[in-house]
Amino acid sequence: MLEVLAYLFEAFHSADGVPELPALARQLDAVGFESDDIQEALAWLSELSKLDTGVYADVPDTPRYLHPLESARLDEDAHAYWHYLEQGRVLTASEREMVLDRVLADSQSEIGAERLKLLVLMVVWRKRDQLSNLLIEEILFGRNGATLH
Structure with a gap:
């Protein structure tokens, strides 16, 4: 899965520039990544999108x-x-x-x-x-x- 994330890091200069997950899955498949690695990376990205950073703003x-x-x-x-x-x-x-x-x-x-x-x-x-x-x-x-x- 780290290879998929490495590809994403290089391919998209901004985390906001990553396409929607279904389109991204097709793109990663076309590049030649294994299905299991793609699914694991997509699950990771999905979890990332749910991370609420606002509650940590006032940590000393x-x-x-x-x-x-x-x-x-x-x-x-x-x-x-x-x-x-x-x-x-x-x-x-x-x-x-x-x-x-x-x-x-x-x-x-x-x-x-x-x-x-x-x-x-x-x-x-x-x-x-x-x-x-x-x-x-x-x-x-x-x-x-x-x-x-």
Whole structure:
């Protein structure tokens, strides 16, 4: 699925420029992506469209430690990735809270680093400023075997 998202990131310079999901599914199929990857990416985009960022607008920019419930959801690699994000102050306070809410709402009992990256990607996908673009590129193209389309 990350390959589909990488294609979308490259093909559409704005998250708002992505076509409606049925048209997008046909386009991705025509490009040659696997049906399962397309469906997973479309489900991800659908979830992204439902993300209400407004409720996080007034989150204060103060240091924050993971609550034990949040910490328990992350495996060792996800903890290391979270530490990297926090140390680099990559996410704003509101983005941080959105990601942690996505972690708690996720259906997986334990979140690995790759799943956490998808949740982070979901939160920063629409922003498209210089820092978020670098993070998106790192998540999508900084993996072993990742290709640019």
